[in-house]
Amino acid sequence: xxxxxxxxxxxxxxxxxxxxxxxxxxxxxxxxxxxxxxxxxxxxxxxxxxxxxxxxxxxxxxxxxxxxxxxxxxxxxxxxxxxxxxxxxxxxxxxxx
Numbered sequence: 790x791x792x793x794x795x796x797x798x799x800x801x802x803x804x805x806x807x808x809x810x811x812x813x814x815x816x817x818x819x820x821x822x823x824x825x826x827x828x829x830x831x832x833x834x835x836x837x838x839x840x841x842x843x844x845x846x847x848x849x850x851x852x853x854x855x856x857x858x859x860x861x862x863x864x865x866x867x868x869x870x871x872x873x874x875x876x877x878x879x880x881x882x883x884x885x886x
Contacts (some may be wrong), residue, residue: 795846795849795850795853795854796850796854796882796885798846799843799846799847799850799882800878800882800883802839802842802843802846803843803867803874803875803877803878803882804874804875804878805839806836806839806840806842806843806868806874807871807872807873807874807875807878809832809835809836809839809840810836810871810874811871811872812832812835812836813829813832813833813836815828815832816828816829816832816833817829840868843868843874844865844868847861847864847865847868848861850885854885856885860881863877863881864877864881864882
């Protein structure tokens with residue numbers, strides 16, 4: 790994976806965004822069951838930044854690489870569904886040069 794290209798950066802963001810989304814599974818019980826709010830706040834902020842960066846990078850790649858509307862739509866929807874950014878990175882982004 791070439792980290793200097795837009796597609797390489799998008800692949801990294803897809804993985805990080807997916808990890809941050811899953812991290813809510815750890816921090817939500819802390820917040821609501823044990824009344825420990827700090828970790829959820831940190832994970833929430835990180836997830837928000839990664840979500841926005843992922844969406845921006847999807848659009849940057851769309852405009853520079855001229856992806857199809859369908860691919861772009863699937864990549865954007867992937868940011869809303871848990872685990873789907875991992876799938877998108879492996880099935881869609883891995884094959885795009």
